[in-house]
Amino acid sequence: MSITKEEVIHVAHLARLEFSEEELERFAEQLADILSYVEKLGELDTSNVEPTYHALKLTNVFREDEVKESLPTEEALANAPERENGFFVVPKVIK
Numbered sequence: 313m314s315i316t317k318e319e320v321i322h323v324a325h326l327a328r329l330e331f332s333e334e335e336l337e338r339f340a341e342q343l344a345d346i347l348s349y350v351e352k353l354g355e356l357d358t359s360n361v362e363p364t365y366h367a368l369k370l371t372n373v374f375r376e377d378e379v380k381e382s383l384p385t386e387e388a389l390a391n392a393p394e395r396e397n398g399f400f401v402v403p404k405v406i407k
Contacts, residue, residue, distance in 0.1 A: 315343045 320340045324331055331339065385398050394401035 315340050315347065 317336050317340050320331075320336050320343065324336075324339075389395045389398070389400065392400050
């Protein structure tokens with residue numbers, strides 16, 4: 313599959329990129345090589361291949377959710393530099 317210089321210019325415009333004429337030609341050639349390689353992969357018979365979601369077999373290592381008592385307010389605020397009415401006082405970030 314070939315890709316034209318105009319298509320590279322279009323994609324570059326969408327990405328807000330500017331390229332020289334030499335770069336446009338080089339990228340058109342490189343993108344065409346990538347697309348032809350992807351086409352080769354499409355020719356493979358994968359009907360008996362189970363889908364893979366990750367290259368490594370992963371298992372969830374999270375613990376089960378359990379309802380527990382929350383941290384007491386005084387303990388949570390113990391090291392706070394400033395507090396007011398049971399809350400942390402932080403600098404205002406919205407003007």
